Amino acid sequence: MFEFCSDPEALERLRWFACYLSNGKHMAFYASFGTVMVLLAITAPVAMAFGFAGASAARSRILPIRWLGKGYTAIVRGVPDIVFFLFFVIALDQAFEWMRHQIKCPDWADPIRQGNDFIVCGAAKLPLNTAPQWIHETYGFFLAVLTFAIVFGAFAANVLFGAMRAVPMAQLETAAAYGMSERQTFWRVLVPQMWLYALPGLSNLWLILVKATPLLFLLGVEDIVYWARELGGFVNPRFTDYPHGDWRLFYFLGLLVFYLFLTWGSERVLARLTKRLSHGQATMGGEAARREAQA
Amino acid sequence: MKKLVLTTAAMALMAGTALADGHAVVRLGTEGAYAPWNFVNDAGEIDGFERELGDELCTRAELTCEWVKNDWDSIIPNLLSGNYDAIIAGMSITAEREEVIDFTQAYTPPDPSAYVALDASVDLENGVIAAQTSTIQASFIADKGWTLIEFASPEDTVAAVRNGEADAVLADKSFLDTVAGTDGLVMLERMEAIGGGVGMGLRESDADLRAKFDAAISDMKADGTLNTMIAKWEVASQW
Structure with a gap:
């Protein structure tokens, strides 16, 4: 990075740190913060969509759809996350490849399952063997997002399902009395009001999601916790220009600060959101807002 | 979301246009946390004995290789x-592993595993021994019926001894050589002869690729370059 870094042993302390903290390994560490933030930014809305679909399905009038919604939340919530991450991602990947195999190589004679191996034709591999490494990484990242979305979507579905039931019956009856159809009642009365009831549960989920990202390394995506361990661990002077002892404590303290800031920021946003959603609601929060406006 | 859609579209596009050829690029998987065998260097790249060996094997077998x-x-x-x-x-x-995957011939000879502890007179049978999960060392301790604690990474097994969580760690001698002598860690005299050499693991259905790597390893054994490489990285005894 800096010119004076060519001989780290001769450096005085400040410059040593400047060089140490700007080597390639640290750059990968800083980049992984971006990975985590992008993952959160994509996963949260996708999981919310899964949750909304799950909750809507769970209160459908059509029995098979209701089963689907209830089954989704019950099964996913019941399976440990780590099992999901070890098994499900590989299964998902194989499912995609199997489908592509059926389409692209209809005259393939060999069986796909040979003992333990899962073999599809070259054209069906996802990503292709010839693809550059960044495509492989993006694909892994995409699988991670999908898995996170499915897992957290199930929890969100349960929260939203409860929130939908918490909207006062009188509201829905009034809507019906005004001549709204069921669909209109759902979109115009139920959904706008349920968010307030869903918010505490959803904010919990968000904070759990923020801290669940170390599971990423199981999928080959290198996140901040992986790099903190890797960088903080003891390195033999033979293999590095910057030998140091076990510094994991300092790296993890750094992560602690990062996570605290993230949590603090989330809390502020959520508090504002709660206040906003409380307006006009027949709740204590709504009442307080009304009085404040009057005073 | 937009980014996601874009990359998915890009992937689909590439998948559609690129020609499929069995092993145009051979992807090599490694852990990157087991110096001197494989580790991540200061520049953030995979380095070590196996990096050098893998690159050499690929050159000899005329394959394009990529590291994962x-x-x-x-x-x-x-x-x-x-x-x-x-x-x-x-x-x-x-x-056990042979039942699931296939191996090439060994590229390092079978070497004993060693113990590292804070105190040379540690009582192994009644102590707590650390080992990495799913390694030959972990199953060795388990078979002996000693108290075993397993860790996900090699680094963690040594850290457990340093902070007193475990009394000793059992691992490949070459790996423990890199930590013995630091922070008061000493290597015990006792060694365990376990394991049958180190080889590359491949899918059982991938006989062609295995044959190519096997040939390249034989080649390197014959002209002595493998021994030179082993000596350079101090990973094992000589052939």
Whole structure:
């Protein structure tokens, strides 16, 4: 990075740190913060969509759809996350490849399952063997997002399902009395009001999601916790220009600060959101807002 | 979201246009946390004995190779599902693993495993021994019926001894050589002869690729370059 870094042993302390903290390994560490933030930014809305679909399905009038919604939340919530991450991602990947195999190589004679191996034709591999490494990484990242979305979507579905039931019956009856159809009642009365009831549960989920990202390394995506361990661990002077002892404590303290800031920021946003959603609601929060406006 | 859609579209496009050829690029999977075998260097790249060996083997077999880092825990499942084509991660050849994957011939001879502890007079049988999960050392301790604690990474097993959580750690001698002598860690005289040499792991259905790597390893053994490389990185005894 800096010119004076060519001989780290001769450096005085400040410059040593400047060089140490700007080597390639640290750059990968800083980049992984971006990975985590992008993952959160994509996963949260996708999981919310899964949750909304799950909750809507769970209160459908059509029995098979209701089963689907209830089954989704019950099964996913019941399976440990780590099992999901070890098994499900590989299964998902194989499912995609199997489908592509059926389409692209209809005259393939060999069986796909040979003992333990899962073999599809070259054209069906996802990503292709010839693809550059960044495509492989993006694909892994995409699988991670999908898995996170499915897992957290199930929890969100349960929260939203409860929130939908918490909207006062009188509201829905009034809507019906005004001549709204069921669909209109759902979109115009139920959904706008349920968010307030869903918010505490959803904010919990968000904070759990923020801290669940170390599971990423199981999928080959290198996140901040992986790099903190890797960088903080003891390195033999033979293999590095910057030998140091076990510094994991300092790296993890750094992560602690990062996570605290993230949590603090989330809390502020959520508090504002709660206040906003409380307006006009027949709740204590709504009442307080009304009085404040009057005073 | 937009980014996601874009990359998915890009992937689909590439998948459609690129020609499929069995092993145009051979992807090598490694752990990147097991110096001197394989580790991540200051520049953030995979380095070590197996990096150098793998690159040399690929040159000799006229293959284009690419390196992939993968957690030890999921290194075999990800090979089987085709995320990479070979494991080159200091993996000892054992009968248990042979049932699931295939190995090339060994590129390092069978070497004893060693113990490292804070105190040379530690009582192994009644102490707590640390080892990495799913390694020959972990199953060795388990078979002996001693108290075993397992860790996901090699670094953690040594850290457990340093902070007193475990009394000793059992691992490949070459790995422990890199930590013995630091922070009061000493290597015990006692060694355990376990493992049958280290080889590359491949899918059982990938006989062609295995033959290519096998030939390249024989080649390197014959002209002595493998021994030179082993000596340079101090990973094992000579052939």
